[in-house]
Amino acid sequence: MSHQPLSHQVNPRDVLALDALLNQDEVLLRDTVRRFVGDRILPEVADWYERGTFPKEMALEFGRLGLLGMHLEGYGCAGTSATAYGLACLELEAGDSGARSFVSVQGSLAMFPIWAFGSEDQKQRWLPAMATGEAIGCFGLTEPDSGSDPSSMRTFAKQQPGGDWILNGTKMWITNGSVADVAVVWAGTDDGVRGFVVPTDTPGFSAPEIHRKVSLRASITSELVMDNVRLPADAVLPGARGMKGPLSCLNEARFGILFGACGAARACYEAALDYAGERVQFDRPISAFQLTQRKLVEMMVAVQRGTLVAMHLGRMKDAGTLATPHVSFGKMDNVAMAREVAGTARSVLGANGITLEYPVMRHMNNLESVYTYEGTNEIHTLILGQAITGQAAFS
Structure with missing residues (x-):
């Protein structure tokens, strides 16, 4: 038993030191996508959001990074682990749900069914071009x-x-x-x-x-x-x-979402943390007030917990032990978590939280869609209900 004194130093952006759960290749991929998001998406996404568009040419940039169909083998796809794919989704959605949705739909909903169920001619015709972003x-x-x-x-x-x-x-x-x-x-x-x-x-x-x-x-x-x-x-x-085909595609997409939601939540928490340290009221930063600290701590714990769930499910998928109810667990709980974190972060930012100068309201609005697409919260609740009771509450 170790009797070394405990350190009081933590990284406020990774309190549980979750980076230690990643191997060297995963860290490299995660950091590469994070830099891309910081350099290419974050400077422009508020304008894209305001104009209601997403540039088609981003497909080629995602392709050059190897993000399209990255978890598939062959046909120009990168063949990464499921966990690596999840980490990429997390970083993309820390930029914007639209960026993660593009990559998720391309790889998990469009490429995956051709890869899993298509003829060799269909695979050869479409998958290489889709992997590069030349075909959407x-x-x-x-x-x-x-x-x-x-x-x-x-x-x-x-x-x-x-x-x-x-x-x-x-x-x-x-x-x-x-x-x-x-x-x-x-x-x-x-x-x-x-x-x-x-x-x-x-x-x-x-x-x-x-x-x-x-x-x-x-x-x-x-x-x-x-x-x-x-x-x-x-x-x-x-x-x-039958329905097993499309439902298997939805499970692939939901897996990316349960990681992605943690990225949106993290972005909101970090925006609130930074803002609270800079915003001065009553001659002190609002991060010095007890109620603000409680909000920041609750957000931090929620984001870290959700990321732990995502990482665990990623390892299960890589080990071949992931089942549909596990995916529903992650999609249901992590998106609900992110939705709550976004609302709390908005309250920390006050009036500034509703502007596109900060990412919080953009994430908050996006998560309303993420909450209901690829299976509503209610549907995932009932999938889990059937898994633990053996009784189907819906057809």
């Missing part, structure tokens, strides 16, 4: 009347006597939709739900952009409209039948 992908599952219950989708593909497919339907809330080169669209067929690889220049396909958002503004969000879109017989993903 999107994922079409959610519909105007079908969100938490995707199995009730109305989009339908009918196979013709010659083998071609005719695809009709509408998808909603599609990240990257109007800038995508290819869409992975899930549709009902006479043989159950199937996935289709749809080049966006196919006649009958359109992707009108959704405007007037107050959340995820530094992100392109669209509808997908398929009006008698004719596809060749080999447009279908041969390895995916």
